[in-house]
Amino acid sequence: xxxxxxxxxxxxxxxxxxxxxxxWGSSETEKKLYTSSFDMxxxxxxxxxxSVLPEGETYKKMLWILDNSYVAPKTAxxxxxxxxxxxxxxxxxxxxxxxNKLTDEDIDAxxxxxxxxxxxxxxxxxxxxxxxxYIKNEDGTFQSPFSPLKxxxxxxxxxxxxxxxxxxxxxxxxxxxxxxKDMFITxxxxxxxxxxxxxxxxxxxxIHEIREMTIMNMGNYAHGNQxxxxxxxxxxxxxxxxxxxxxLRQVMDRMYTPGPDGYCGDEDNGQTSAWYVxxxxxxxxxxxGTDEYVVGAPLFKKATLHLENGNSLIIRATDNNKKxxxxxxxxxxxxxxxxxxxxHEDLLKGGNINFQMGSQPNLNRGTEEESFPYSFSKVLKKIx
Numbered sequence: 001x002x003x004x005x006x007x008x009x010x011x012x013x014x015x016x017x018x019x020x021x022x023x024w025g026s027s028e029t030e031k032k033l034y035t036s037s038f039d040m041x042x043x044x045x046x047x048x049x050x051s052v053l054p055e056g057e058t059y060k061k062m063l064w065i066l067d068n069s070y071v072a073p074k075t076a077x078x079x080x081x082x083x084x085x086x087x088x089x090x091x092x093x094x095x096x097x098x099x100n101k102l103t104d105e106d107i108d109a110x111x112x113x114x115x116x117x118x119x120x121x122x123x124x125x126x127x128x129x130x131x132x133x134y135i136k137n138e139d140g141t142f143q144s145p146f147s148p149l150k151x152x153x154x155x156x157x158x159x160x161x162x163x164x165x166x167x168x169x170x171x172x173x174x175x176x177x178x179x180x181k182d183m184f185i186t187x188x189x190x191x192x193x194x195x196x197x198x199x200x201x202x203x204x205x206x207i208h209e210i211r212e213m214t215i216m217n218m219g220n221y222a223h224g225n226q227x228x229x230x231x232x233x234x235x236x237x238x239x240x241x242x243x244x245x246x247x248l249r250q251v252m253d254r255m256y257t258p259g260p261d262g263y264c265g266d267e268d269n270g271q272t273s274a275w276y277v278x279x280x281x282x283x284x285x286x287x288x289g290t291d292e293y294v295v296g297a298p299l300f301k302k303a304t305l306h307l308e309n310g311n312s313l314i315i316r317a318t319d320n321n322k323k324x325x326x327x328x329x330x331x332x333x334x335x336x337x338x339x340x341x342x343x344h345e346d347l348l349k350g351g352n353i354n355f356q357m358g359s360q361p362n363l364n365r366g367t368e369e370e371s372f373p374y375s376f377s378k379v380l381k382k383i384x
Contacts, residue, residue, distance in 0.1 A: 163228075
């Protein structure tokens with residue numbers, strides 16, 4: 001497993017990456033853009049920022065900036081995320097939120113400094129501590145230069161943003177590797193806040209999986225291809241299931257429609273349709289080989305499963321509609337159910353699963369460790 005790093009919404013000007021139908025493919029063009037737009041000097045950065053940056057190499061400062069930078073919102077959910085990041089930055093700087101001395105222009109300046117550090121060929125940050133998967137060469141060295149937006153090469157029909165979540169058997173181990181739940185959640189959020197930019201240089205053309213991602217316009221979330229389809233459910237492993245509920249509903253509403261362009265990408269032996277069927281019911285098998293289905297957000301008010309053993313499982317979602325996408329309470333056969341997963345053996349018994357849905361997230365449900373789904377690291381800890 002290689003190193004990882006944080007990306008930023010504004011960091012979309014790199015050689016060979018595209019945004020929608022545009023392409024910044026010329027390195028000469030990027031140099032001019034950097035010269036005119038990103039001629040950053042430290043004296044431009046407010047003293048409040050510099051005083052709270054951690055000691056050490058430039059790349060560590062850049063990571064801190066990116067971790068605490070403001071994310072331009074598009075939806076109400078992204079507005080909440082943006083406010084979280086901004087308030088985190090104010091807190092680090094020791095400035096009460098009520099005073100809010102740091103303007104959006106100040107924050108933008110810090111973001112641009114972070115971009116300059118990363119894109120400057122003489123930057124100290126080349127390979128170091130980071131938060132998404134790096135490519136490791138056969139001789140044990142890390143690939144350099146490395147772009148997390150590069151499709152192909154070590155990542156088949158995807159990039160590092162998509163494959164970094166492929167630790168199906170041990171999300172807790174990935175959480176630990178990323179530095180804990182807060183950083184893990186930040187990285188999950190970042191998949192949607194990174195623009196739908198890409199580097200297609202390995203293929204020499206924009207393959208249809210790339211084009212599907214840009215058309216979907218949900219950041220670097222590429223649901224049209226399979227490697228990232230489980231990622232949204234990982235919010236359940238870090239105690240913020242309501243974010244999974246929000247993004248799952250976005251995917252189901254926006255990427256599966258009855259129109260001629262209503263299918264979001266590859267079917268690949270039924271996986272993309274199977275994802276929808278499971279997710280619409282309200283749960284999904286993230287890790288093959290376990291007996292758990294991770295809870296999501298049911299799409300229908302009522303669904304009945306007639307099981308092979310003759311039993312029936314009735315799933316009801318009271319008050320479910322486009323706005324009421326959040327689970328308020330859940331019960332299994334009349335008993336309150338607080339876990340973020342369901343067991344296969346319980347489903348086979350049949351019975352009733354009842355969801356009470358609402359327009360606002362329940363920030364208390366599914367936040368405790370005992371509610372989280374299976375991770376191999378937890379089993380190891382018990383054994384040891």
